[in-house]
Amino acid sequence: MKWFIYMYPKSWRRRYSNEMIEVLKQTDWSFKVVFDLLLGIADAWIMELNEKKVLGFRMSQVLLLISLINVFVILKLTSLRGVNVMLEQVSLLIAMLSFFLAIVVLIANMLKVGIIPALSIKTKLAKISLSLMGSYALFFAIFLVAAN
Structure with a gap:
């Protein structure tokens, strides 16, 4: 343990x-x-x-703001429901999960190595965070295509 x-x-x-x-x-x-x-x-x-503070804001406030912006965008786009609801829901779920994991990994990396080194691609956690953001962009694009 x-x-x-x-x-x-x-x-x-x-x-x-x-x-x-x-x-x-x-x-x-x-x-x-x-x-x-x-x-x-x-x-x-x-x-x-x-x-922890970033530009004078607590890290928890920054995370909350990023999540709320994401939720508002999704709520706006889900009102444009298309025919393929299952594809929309699955792609949206995967996109949100990968976004959340990317932010968590990025913050963990910032706490581990500092803000400036965490934003570079030199650490393993930064590469993982970047790949999760890539999967977020891919599945969010699939969601947008399926919604329209």
């Missing part, structure tokens, strides 16, 4: 990892413990994103 610790943000690991390792050594595996660790990971990342 020690590998759960590596899912926490780096600042959290620096402060609490030794204590958490000791607690996990004394704890048996159970669904409740795993679920509690996952909730703790989510909470730690939420706190981390609320502390």
